[in-house]
Each structure stands twice: as C-alpha cells, then as structure tokens.
Amino acid sequence: MAQRVGYLGKSAVRTAMGSSVEDIFDRASSGENGFCATESSLKAEKIRRAPDFATYPMALINDSTVGVKASSDISRLEQLAEIVINEIVAGSNINKDACTLVFATTKGNVGVLGCDIPTPDSPTFLAETAERIAHRTGFSTTPIIISNACISGVSATIVAYRMIASGECENAIVVGIDELTNFIVSGFMAFKSVSDEVCRPYDAQRKGLSMGEAAAAILLTTDEKLSSGITIDGGCITNDANHISGPSRTGEPLANAINTAMREAGLDARDISFVNAHGTATAYNDDMESKAINIAGLGQTPINSLKPLFGHTLGASGVIEIAMAAEELLRGEILGTQRFETSGTAMPLNVAAENRTIDARHCVKCASGFGGCNAAVVLSAAAYHSVNNNYDNTNNINDIDEVASCQIANGKLVVDGEEILSGNTDFDTFIREIYHQKNEPNLKFFKMDRLSKLGYMGAQYLIGKSSAHAVCEPTDTAIILYNHASSLDTDVQHMRDLAKGEASPATFVYTLPNIVLGEIAISCGVRGETTFFVCANAREEAQVAAYAKYLLTSHRYRNVLFGKCELLGENYNLNIHLLTLKH
Amino acid sequence: MEQLKEQLKQQIIDALSLEDITPADIEDDAPLFGEGLGLDSIDALEIILILERNYGIKVEKPADAKESFKSINTLAEFIAKNRTK
Numbered sequence: 001m002a003q004r005v006g007y008l009g010k011s012a013v014r015t016a017m018g019s020s021v022e023d024i025f026d027r028a029s030s031g032e033n034g035f036c037a038t039e040s041s042l043k044a045e046k047i048r049r050a051p052d053f054a055t056y057p058m059a060l061i062n063d064s065t066v067g068v069k070a071s072s073d074i075s076r077l078e079q080l081a082e083i084v085i086n087e088i089v090a091g092s093n094i095n096k097d098a099c100t101l102v103f104a105t106t107k108g109n110v111g112v113l114g115c116d117i118p119t120p121d122s123p124t125f126l127a128e129t130a131e132r133i134a135h136r137t138g139f140s141t142t143p144i145i146i147s148n149a150c151i152s153g154v155s156a157t158i159v160a161y162r163m164i165a166s167g168e169c170e171n172a173i174v175v176g177i178d179e180l181t182n183f184i185v186s187g188f189m190a191f192k193s194v195s196d197e198v199c200r201p202y203d204a205q206r207k208g209l210s211m212g213e214a215a216a217a218i219l220l221t222t223d224e225k226l227s228s229g230i231t232i233d234g235g236c237i238t239n240d241a242n243h244i245s246g247p248s249r250t251g252e253p254l255a256n257a258i259n260t261a262m263r264e265a266g267l268d269a270r271d272i273s274f275v276n277a278h279g280t281a282t283a284y285n286d287d288m289e290s291k292a293i294n295i296a297g298l299g300q301t302p303i304n305s306l307k308p309l310f311g312h313t314l315g316a317s318g319v320i321e322i323a324m325a326a327e328e329l330l331r332g333e334i335l336g337t338q339r340f341e342t343s344g345t346a347m348p349l350n351v352a353a354e355n356r357t358i359d360a361r362h363c364v365k366c367a368s369g370f371g372g373c374n375a376a377v378v379l380s381a382a383a384y385h386s387v388n389n390n391y392d393n394t395n396n397i398n399d400i401d402e403v404a405s406c407q408i409a410n411g412k413l414v415v416d417g418e419e420i421l422s423g424n425t426d427f428d429t430f431i432r433e434i435y436h437q438k439n440e441p442n443l444k445f446f447k448m449d450r451l452s453k454l455g456y457m458g459a460q461y462l463i464g465k466s467s468a469h470a471v472c473e474p475t476d477t478a479i480i481l482y483n484h485a486s487s488l489d490t491d492v493q494h495m496r497d498l499a500k501g502e503a504s505p506a507t508f509v510y511t512l513p514n515i516v517l518g519e520i521a522i523s524c525g526v527r528g529e530t531t532f533f534v535c536a537n538a539r540e541e542a543q544v545a546a547y548a549k550y551l552l553t554s555h556r557y558r559n560v561l562f563g564k565c566e567l568l569g570e571n572y573n574l575n576i577h578l579l580t581l582k583h
Numbered sequence: 584m585e586q587l588k589e590q591l592k593q594q595i596i597d598a599l600s601l602e603d604i605t606p607a608d609i610e611d612d613a614p615l616f617g618e619g620l621g622l623d624s625i626d627a628l629e630i631i632l633i634l635e636r637n638y639g640i641k642v643e644k645p646a647d648a649k650e651s652f653k654s655i656n657t658l659a660e661f662i663a664k665n666r667t668k
Contacts, residue, residue: 191628192645246624283646443621446602502636505628506599 003165003391007227008379009219011323012087014066014080015310016059016212021327024309028335029355034059034212034310035198049111050185057198058180059212059311075109075123078133080215081177085137088173088217092226099171100163101143103130104156106315106512107491111181115495117569118488126486127536133175141169142543145534147486149512150278150369151237152176153216153318155531157377158235159547160220165391166550171221176319180213183491184314186498187508191245193282199312201279201305201337202286202351204344209280212311216320230326231385233362233378234264237529239521240372241474245509247284247368251291253527254374256475258296258364265362265378266386269297272378273358274334276325278367279305280312285368290345292374298364304352308338318367322377325365329381332360370509371518373530391554399582400552404469405563406458408434408574415461427572431457440466442523449490449510450572452519455481455565458574459520463561469578474527476558479517480548481576482533482541485568487513516565528557552581588659594637598629611655627652639667 011021016034018024035057042062047054061080063070068079081103089096109123118124130143148155153176160172178184188194188211195208219226238257240248248254262268275298277289293299306321313320328334336354343351361384366376380386407414411425413434423433427450434457435445448456459479463471471477490510497504509515517530529551533544541564548562563576592606595615599622613619616627627645630652634640640662642648651661 190632192631192643243623244625441603443601443604446600502632504632506625509625 004222006161006164006232007221007224008230008232008326009221009226009228010088010091011218012084013216013320013323014061014084015214016061017310019066021323025327028309033308033338049180050182053185053189056194056196057210061213077109077177077179081133081175082137084215084217085173085175088219092219094171096139099173100141100169101134101139102156102160102172102174103143103145104152104176104315104319106147106149106152106178107184110183110491113491113495115499117492124488126534131536142539144543147532147534148373148514149371150314151367151373151375152315154367154375154377155237157322158237161232161235164220164222174218174319176216176316178213178314178316180211185211186503190503190505190508198339199281199307200339201281201307202345202349203340204342206281208282210311212313214310214313214316214320216316216323218319218323227382229330229382231380231382233380233385234261235377236260237375237531239527239530241521241525241527242372244515244518245370247288251288251295254292254368255295257374257376258366261376261378267362271362272298272301272364273361275301275303275364276321277303277305279307281307287346290347290349293349294347300350302334302350302352302356304334304337322365325363325379329360329363329379333357370512371514372521396553397549400549401580401582402577403580404462404578406461406576408458427570448519451487451489451567452516454567454572454574455516456519456523458576459524462578463524471525474525477526478529478551478557479520479526479561480531481565482535482544483564483566484536486534487511489568552579584659588655591659594633598633599626609655613654615654638662640665
C-alpha cells in the first residue's frame with residue numbers, strides 16, 4: 001500500500017511567551033521573548049521551583065494566564081496537557097474514537113517524586129499520566145508515550161506520521177509536555193550547560209542553554225478538510241553511537257537523519273526553504289549541528305533557532321517548534337534568531353538574525369538529545385507536497401523472523417530459549433554475575449545506571465560485537481525498547497543526591513529512559529533509529545510492537561532489536577528480541 | 584603531595600564507580616581522559632564536584648580547567664595551588 005498523505009491540522013500551544021503560534025510569531029517579530037516577564041508572581045514561582053537557580057533566566061508558563069488552577073486535584077502538567085488537547089478537539093471536530101494520542105515527555109509529573117521508590121499509585125508513572133489525560137479529555141483509544149530525551153517531540157511526530165501514512169490510524173494528536181522543576185534544573189546546572197543570560201544560539205559568545213517549559217499539541221490527519229495547509233512528508237531518527245551526553249564529533253548521524261527525511265519527502269537540499277534547528281546554544285550542540293547541516297548540503301539555507309523565545313522546553317520542544325515552523329511556512333516568513341550577532345560555529349551557517357521572507361515550500365526541523373539521538377522531519381506547504389512511494393509497505397509481518405532472544409528475570413539469564421545462568425535473584429549481584437559470565441570487560445559498565453546495565457547486558461548476547469548477530473551495517477539496525485517505570489529507579493537516586501545537597505551529572509544523565517538505547521548503540525555500533533516507549537498495559541505494548549514491525553515491513557531497517565527493559569527497585573525484567581526481515 | 588595524590592585517586596575511583604581499579608592501577612603521569620583510564624566529559628564534571636566538595640575549589644567553566652585535568656600529577660598541583668580547605 002502506498003503511503004497516505006499526513007496533513008498537519010490545528011496546533012495548540014501554551015508557552016512563556018504566548019498561547020498560540022500566531023501570537024508567538026507576532027510578539028517575536030516585535031522583539032519580545034518569554035524571558036522578559038517581570039510579574040512578581042512568576043519570579044516567586046521561579047524561586048519556589050528552583051530556589052538555588054532562580055537568578056538564571058527561565059521561561060515559565062504563567063498559570064493564571066493560561067487557566068491552570070492551583071486548587072485543582074489534577075496536576076499542573078496534566079491540566080496543561082488537557083488545555084492543549086481540548087483546544088485541538090474544539091477547533092477540529094475530530095472523531096475521538098479514530099484519533100490516537102501520542103505523548104512526548106521526558107519527565108511528566110516528576111515534580112512530586114520523593115526519595116523512595118514510588119508506589120504503583122504514584123502520579124510519576126508516565127503511562128498512567130497519559131491515560132488519565134486521555135480519559136479526562138474523552139479519548140478511549142490506546143495512547144502512545146514516547147520518552148526520547150530532547151528529541152521526544154520530533155520522535156513522537158515521526159511515529160504519529162508513520163501511523164497515519166501506513167494506515168494504522170486516521171488522526172493523531174501529538175502532545176508535547178514538560179514543566180520546569182528543581183529536578184530538571186538542578187541536573188542541567190550540574191552539567192554546567194545553563195547560560196546565565198538568555199541563550200544565544202550559534203553566536204560566538206554563546207554560554208549555554210536557557211530552560212523553558214511548554215505544552216503543545218498538533219493534529220496529524222488524513223483528512224484534507226482538517227489541514228492547515230501543511231503536510232508532513234518525511235522523518236528519520238538516528239543515533240550517534242558515540243557518547244550518552246556529548247553530541248557526535250562529526251555531525252554525520254544528524255546529517256543522515258536530515259538526508260533520509262528529505263529523501264523520503266522526494267526532495268534534496270536545494271528544495272529546502274529553511275531549517276528550524278535545535279539551536280540550544282551549548283557550545284557542542286551548535287557546533288555539531290553546523291557540521292551536520294553542512295554535510296546535508298544546507299550550509300547556505302536560512303536557519304533559525306526559537307530557543308531564545310521560549311527556552312529549551314525539553315520533551316515539548318519538538319512539538320512547539322514544528323507548530324511554529326508550520327506557521328512560518330504558511331506566512332512565507334521565518335523568525336529571526338533573537339540575540340544572534342556574530343557567527344561562532346565550527347562550520348558556517350546562514351543564521352537568520354532578523355525575520356526574513358522566504359519562498360516557502362519545504363522546511364527541515366531537526367533536534368538532537370542525550371542518548372546520542374537525532375531526529376529530522378520535513379514539512380511542506382501543501383501545494384508543494386509531492387507523492388512518494390519510498391516506503392511502500394509491501395511486506396507483511398509474516399516476512400519477519402525472530403532470530404534471537406534474551407530474557408533476564410528472577411535470577412535467570414535465558415538466551416534463545418536456553419538457560420545460560422541461574423544465580424542470585426538480587427539484581428545488583430545478578431547483573432554482575434552476568435557481566436562476568438559474558439567476560440567482555442568494559443569499564444563503562446560499572447558507570448551505567450541499573451536500567452542501562454540490564455539493557456546493555458541483554459543486548460550483548462543478541463547484537464554485541466562477539467555475538468552471532470553482531471551489527472555489520474550500523475544504519476540498518478534500529479532499537480525499540482519500552483517499559484512501565486521509565487527511568488524512575490534512577491530518578492529516585494537523583495532525588496537522593498539532591499537531598500544530600502548535590503546533583504551528580506553521572507546520575508542525572510540516566511534520568512532519561514532512552515539512555516539505555518544510547519549505551520546499547522555505543523557498545524554494538526547501532527546508528528539507526530533508537531526510540532523509547534513507556535507502556536502501562538498489553539494494549540499499549542502491542543501498539544509499540546506493531547510500530548517496531550512496521551520499521552521492518554516498510555524497509556526502513558533490516559534489523560530491529562525490540563522488547564521490554566523494565567527495572568524499578570528489585571523488580572527487573574528484560575525480554576528482548578532481534579527481529580529481521582526474511583531475505 | 585604523595586598523600587594528596589593517593590587520596591585523590593581514591594576519591595576519583597569512588598565518585599566515578601571505577602570498579603576493579605585500585606589507586607595502584609592509576610599512574611601519576613598517565614592521561615586520565617581519552618586513553619589511560621578512558622574518562623569522558625561526564626567524569627570531568629564529577630571531578631569538578633570532587634574539587635568543590637573536598638577542596639573548596641570552584642570551576643565554573645570545565646574548558647578552563649582542561650590543562651589541569653590531564654593527569655593525577657597536574658590535578659594534584661592544581662588542588663595544592665587553589666585549595667581553600
């Protein structure tokens with residue numbers, strides 16, 4: 001079946017600088033940004049949420065302006081998500097029974113996490129958070145939850161687009177949501193990546209990122225009548241397989257994502273009107289992007305970053321920035337990159353400092369994040385949408401072979417159905433026994449968090465360098481894992497560090513569940529897609545399985561490492577499978 | 584100075600979870616990053632925390648301290664010169 005057209009419908013956003021893309025565009029055009037709010041209520045809020053760091057610029061959503069009620073039983077994060085979803089529903093008259101909610105969040109309700117392993121009724125579980133939001137907004141469809149660090153929003157849009165294009169669903173609302181809490185701010189401060197002035201992407205004087213928060217939702221639909229005049233024409237996710245926090249030295253993996261997305265859209269670099277990049281304003285990110293964008297042939301193409309407007313909004317950033325990029329395409333004008341003055345990147349870029357009118361046809365939106373992940377999507381003005389059949393879904397799931405499997409649970413290690421090791425059921429002891437059994441010394445193993453140790457060890461038996469199915473073509477393999485507890489096990493460790501008065505960067509980096517994917521990618525040399533899902537039940541797991549198989553049947557990858565990687569306290573359960581397309 | 588170096592090695596081993604490594608395995612003039620111990624940018628941030636916590640030295644920009652982070656020798660010299668506790 002040929003791919004269907006994925007139209008971008010309405011968007012709904014709540015940010016520090018406006019509650020609609022039109023509003024944000026107009027205010028940004030007149031030089032405003034979300035950091036200049038001076039109301040005392042917001043200052044007090046900053047001090048309350050991140051007392052040690054309140055002198056740093058942060059772009060906070062003004063609760064009273066957007067209608068978040070402190071008195072409500074519903075968490076602030078969930079209220080914000082409901083506000084943007086309801087706005088889309090009200091403006092689109094969609095059939096909720098034929099609409100999937102795809103959530104992108106790094107940390108959800110982590111603001112209420114304490115120093116103990118959360119009990120099952122804790123609001124900090126991401127999948128239940130999504131289910132509550134879906135229920136209260138009247139959706140009975142099974143939600144999808146993606147937690148893929150700072151590319152979560154772009155990842156979720158790509159997953160939703162593929163579900164639409166492949167016929168899996170008719171409509172999807174992608175919801176990006178993250179709020180600023182001491183949990184997150186303290187971690188980025190420990191990484192010394194936060195600027196003490198509003199961020200200056202691509203500038204020679206840039207000093208790091210500025211943090212922000214946002215709730216954003218976009219409708220993706222097969223229904224042309226609901227279209228805003230923009231289509232999504234391609235998308236790709238890649239992994240650096242280099243380092244879990246530092247970006248690639250070469251920029252090649254991001255360039256690969258951009259090139260593949262353009263190819264899927266039937267375009268090349270000359271067709272691209274502008275690039276809305278990640279542009280966090282850290283030294284390393286912006287340098288890496290400058291290399292990637294040049295490799296992709298877009299060094300002369302106008303590029304902007306919106307981070308100086310509403311900050312780095314983490315899991316929401318991809319969604320809000322795609323909504324803004326669509327607005328820029330529709331207006332035929334791109335926003336300037338505020339505070340950019342002097343170019344200061346490793347490779348030259350055509351950074352738009354002021355608003356520019358463009359011949360608005362196609363745009364590349366890209367992002368990169370911890371875990372070594374990169375993502376790119378191509379948006380088109382609908383008049384320039386070209387039909388492509390690159391990813392005909394010509395195979396069916398009967399063409400998929402499971403060639404290997406690995407289970408680690410209850411003190412047993414089972415590979416391809418054979419018990420390799422039976423030992424102590426205590427996780428820390430047992431995973432160490434497995435490490436010694438495998439006998440492939442790697443000092444990095446001891447630095448990993450427990451979730452990563454679990455996924456890493458299992459993967460060594462399936463696609464590790466000494467395994468029967470070692471990865472030979474790095475870009476031909478994807479890793480799709482899911483669990484229920486996300487990174488809560490390490491989140492608690494970060495809270496304990498904070499209680500002792502000091503955030504540890506080595507702990508904080510693991511408070512993202514997709515870092516395990518980065519560790520596997522590094523150790524096994526995987527440069528294809530790495531996406532982490534969070535699931536609360538079998539229905540949600542089945543949806544992730546269908547997605548993993550679609551990556552094979554659509555010929556995007558030859559191999560997919562797929563399965564569950566669960567760890568919370570003494571509850572651990574790894575069940576992963578290597579799936580390949582039959583020759 | 585020798586005592587400081589030994590203490591520093593143990594602090595690094597503990598903070599960076601360098602299991603299976605003892606202070607005797609770390610040579611005073613061997614590179615800490617890249618080759619040798621193979622430390623990375625996250626480890627550098629953890630070492631900055633050791634400096635703050637144990638020696639009262641604030642390092643605002645990791646890049647500024649690059650030279651001092653080369654080996655145990657350079658790190659110990661840096662501490663001896665700048666320590667406030």
